[in-house]
Amino acid sequence: MKTDTSQTNFDPSAQENYFIESGVISPIFIKNNHGIRYAIFYRNKWEGSTCQKQFQKTVGRIFDDDSVELGKKFLSQFPALKDCKATLSGRTIRLAGPNIAVLPPLEPMAQQRQAFFDELDQNTRLSAGASYVLWQIAQQNHLLTDLEDVFGKNRAAVLLSLAIFFASDPGAVASEFEIYSHHTWLPCSPLSSQEVSEVFQSILNPEVMRFLHKRIQHSKSSEQNSLYWSFDTTSISSYSETIRKTAYGYSKENPELPQLNLGLIVSENSGEPLYYKVLEGSISDPLALRQLLVDTAQLDTSNVSLVMDRAFSSPSLLDQLYKNNLGFICGSKTNLNYCKSVINSFARELQLGGVDTFLEEYGLQAKTSSTTWSYYDPSTGYRERKPLYIHVYLDPFRAAGERETLLKKLKKLQKKIKAKSPLNKPEADLRKQFFIKGSLGWAYDKELWQQNEKLLGLFVLVSSSVSSAAEALRIYRQRDIVEKNFNNLKERCSGRRMRCQESALEGKVFVLFLSLILLMNLKMRFHRAREEENCQEEKAKFLPDDVPDFLRGLSVIDVTSRKSENNQFFYWDLIPKKIRLTLEAIGIKEPPRFIT
Structure with a gap:
């Protein structure tokens, strides 16, 4: 026609x-x-x-x-x-629209949520961009499946909706969820502040452990080779007077407030947080690791190596790691006995430099000592011996900077000693380290300088399994992924302050942990998209540098309610080209225009 x-x-x-x-x-x-x-x-x-x-x-x-x-x-x-x-x-x-909904499905709480939709007026707009992308991530990385297996569909929908809420708004407060859910496409009904607290209180520790076990199994199945998990702790302040775990202790920030400690394990390969533990605020890092080792007995940690900083390098902690069959790569303090002799034997050779000890990729000098570690194994009743690799590194630029800074301090100290001026504690400690007291008073000692000067610019890594100095350093430097998780938890997931009651603490931390999984997965998708060789320049230039900015851009993309005589449906706003290319680059399918 x-x-x-x-x-x-x-x-x-x-x-x-x-x-x-x-x-x-x-x-x-x-x-x-x-x-x-x-x-x-x-x-x-x-x-x-x-x-x-x-x-x-x-x-x-x-x-x-x-x-x-x-x-x-x-x-x-x-x-x-x-x-x-x-x-x-x-x-x-x-x-x-079509029959298949691509937004979060409504099956878990279909009747309650549908009743909410039925009350919507014609042309009512709901924010859907951010919730759609985060829900798709939860489906693709098995997070939603694991939640449903442990908590059931209804509770899983509520928990994931709360996680999306905290991930979408860095300053979110739980009491604001009711308003947020009235204006956002989510699979659960709006919940009051009291109902959100009840959700937090309903989360039990056995359920959390089952969920964490599932996440670890997914991580192990996706990473075929050796697994490297970064472990560290951070402090979280609290104004609550009802949380018993808060205490004044080894505060890392806001020492005027009582705090909790949070231990976190993160996969270095995927960047995903795998395990967490809420600890008392007065617990030091070594004690935190001991509690972690007790918990890991319930988890499958075969072929796993922990990557930690030098706070965890004491001989007693290394004993515990060997006893638990956990591999490790950790920084080590240079004054520990098992390091001193190795450092003394390597220091002068590293200072002289040479092609055999030069790590071209890092611009460092490095040398490795292979030795054995003896520890008592209670399971056998005998002392066991396992390999230990001590990697010593020299950074020439760091050494030069430390030398100049130290000389300036010593020169200033020398003048104060000569003038008989009072010294503060750091200056008194420095005097003991580089000066000797004679009949004429304190005098600078060149031999003490030579003993300490050779340590400038040196740092040490120890490992139970990695024999290559270059490989150990590569793995260790990736441990900043755990710091990125802490920053995201505090700055992006409202985790800097705990504003809740004692009974809701564990549940709220669990929901924040879910938010952290979503944010880190999104961040790593951006990172991998940039590294892909076949990533087209047109797509790469649209990839955002900041996840919160990207989510804010998504939050203004709405779906609009339309009601006809026989049915109700929603249609999407037009999605800008920049966001469409970004979604394609990170493996998120663009939603169809209509939803029923």
């Missing part, structure tokens, strides 16, 4: 947007062609007292039940309508 396509001032893109926003194609007339009815979209224009035809287009065929099959030519001009169902109603064709 032929139609006249002559037209003036016709903009297909603007017309398509009108169809989507209005939910109708109007006006139309019906043309009968040999018993087959066709819907014709047209527009007339008045010129003086004469009505002139501006254009007309065949929309599609009309069937006996008044459903309309949109024609190929019509869809070629308006491709966004390809997923729509069309129904004839008078001189109007009403549009409805």
